[in-house]
């Protein structure tokens with residue numbers, strides 16, 4: 499996808515491809531404690547895609563969520579200037595899975611004005627949202 503295309507609404511095919519990738523990477527989740535396997539696929543503004551899954555820890559709070567893993571992978575593979583065009587979240591448990599508060603803050607860090615966030619609802623449909631809707635009045639560190 500070209501830079502110009504990044505301002506257009508995502509096509510159904512693009513969304514389905516990202517959902518497919520999110521589901522595929524969720525199969526690699528390390529979730530022996532919750533058994534809740536989550537995957538996230540991030541489409542960057544230049545068309546590149548990165549994916550990640552949740553990685554739990556016996557010290558529970560050290561767990562990495564799928565969204566955080568995907569964004570960390572995107573930065574590692576494509577550098578610190580990435581911007582998120584869209585992120586699709588999936589889980590293999592067939593339940594609703596909106597991004598947790600910490601993930602919303604992480605998405606916000608790399609969001610652009612048109613960033614779209616897709617996550618499954620309880621009825622299996624994919625909700626389309628924005629970072630402003632999910633994280634209103636986000637914290638920003640003002641320059642001194």
Ligand code: THU
Nearest residue numbers: 532534536552563564597598601
């Ligand atoms: N989890 C995610 O990967 N993303 C979220 O936004 C919410 C929760 C993971 C963390 C943990 O491994 C499991 O789901 C249950 O909370």
